[in-house]
Amino acid sequence: MENHVRTRRAALGLTQAELAERLGVSRQTVISIERGRFDPSLPLAFRLSALLGASIEELFVPADHDVRTDPR
Template structure:
């Protein structure tokens, strides 16, 4: 899965720390999500999408190999 979390975070003017605070997660969680090393839970993905005023599908993109 690829994601656009870093792009949306920058667009909204959030640091990784600020985004982590808004989502009640650690900064390390945000770093791991942005690097693609961690896929968020569905509730966290929905919270991220809502915060960025977008759809989950615009932020988190499944690649073909993700569902084979």
């Protein structure tokens, strides 16, 4: 999943360590999220959203972001 966590974190002047501490996770978790190697749980995504001042939809873009409606 593509994400904009790194960009948003940097714009706010936060280090990975500072963000990790505020989230209650390891710095390695933040690194993994930023690199797209780890998709956060929904509760963690909500905490990221609140701390970074952006909606979940703004932070995370699904790999297949061409959302289609059910043709029924």
